[in-house]
Each structure stands twice: as structure tokens, then as C-alpha cells.
Amino acid sequence: ETGVTQTPRHLVMGMTNKKSLKCEQHLGHNAMYWYKQSAKKPLELMFVYSLEERVENNSVPSRFSPECPNSSHLFLHLHTLQPEDSALYLCASSHGTGGGQPQHFGDGTRLSIL
């Protein structure tokens, strides 16, 4: 139990589908993150939310749309994805975004695009 729960754990979708990934943290943190993890590449930071405001968007294509309705929940809405978007999507949370506060990760959603 990491305190950060992601659903679903696995998702297979076609390029024309629309789906959403969900993340919930029970750690009392006020910052949440989406990362993409592909084989043999460093973790790629996609989005950062602090106090429910998006503070970072690292040139992510618009087919990925994040939503943070409150400090405990984070969503990633997906539509018209491409095969190269197949990866493990990790959510993380922390106390604030600066300083040395470590990020705590969920177990990820394994996404496969057909």
C-alpha cells in the first residue's frame, strides 16, 4: 500500500477511443504529478499540479488532458492516442513541488494502444 492508488491497472484501447486514468492519494499531499514511463527511457514528467492548479505542462500533446478536481484526485483524459503512447503511466504526489520533498508513486496504469 503506497498511499497513491491508480485505476485501472491495465488499459487496452483503440486509437479512436476516449478513456480516463484515475489517481487518488491518501497522504495529505498538495501536489500531484503524471509521468510516462517507456522502456529504456528516463521517467518523463508530463504534468504537475500544485494546490489543484496546473503549474507545469511539459510539451505534452493535446490528446492528453489532465484534470485535478481537488488535492486528492488527479485524472488523465485520453483521446485519439497513437501507438507510441503505449507505456506505463505513473501518478505521484508530494508535499509541495519545491525543495527536497520526495514524490510518492502509485503502481501505474499499463496502457496499450492498438
Add this chain to the structure above:
Amino acid sequence: GQQLNQSPQSMFIQEGEDVSMNCTSSSIFNTWLWYKQDPGEGPVLLIALYKAGELTSNGRLTAQFGITRKDSFLNISASIPSDVGIYFCAGRGGATNKLIFGTGTLLAVQP
């Protein structure tokens, strides 16, 4: 941009052996973190380092914040099969002060 070089990429060792891995950066960092990721799970924080020269242990794991502030080391003593996984370093500092991750070290332990 900032880069973290993590080495080795992979290690195949016998149970009971000691393990060392390291990360180097092109910039001065103020924080180093070490994570382990088991198959099918997310990274789990092992050790956090905040001062140059700091040496911190977590059971059989020991990590050090390099004096130059551009590197960090993780040692695992007397490895056991459950140490298998991918170990990631992460650091924060440089011009952007963003947290960036290394490419990971895959550790395989043969009983």
C-alpha cells in the same frame, strides 16, 4: 538540458554479493533520491539525501550524496533474491530545480 547518467545499466550477481551503483549529473544538485521499482509496480522511495557528503542507511542499503554535489552512490550489502528490480536515482538542482530521473539499473540476483 540537464542529464543524469546512471550506471551500470544492469547487474547480474550471486546472492550474498555486495552491489554498487551510481548517478552523475552535469549540474550541481541539492537533493538526491533513490527509488526501487518492482515488476508491475510503481517506484518506491528508498533513501533521500539533502546535504553534500551525507551518508544514509536503510537496512542493507546505504546511499551517499557526493561531495562535489554532482553524484550519488547506492550500495546494497549481502544481496538477497528480493533485491531484484530496477533502481532509479533522481536529483533536483541546476538551473531549473526540477526533479529528473536516471535511466535505471536493472539488478538480477541469482540464488
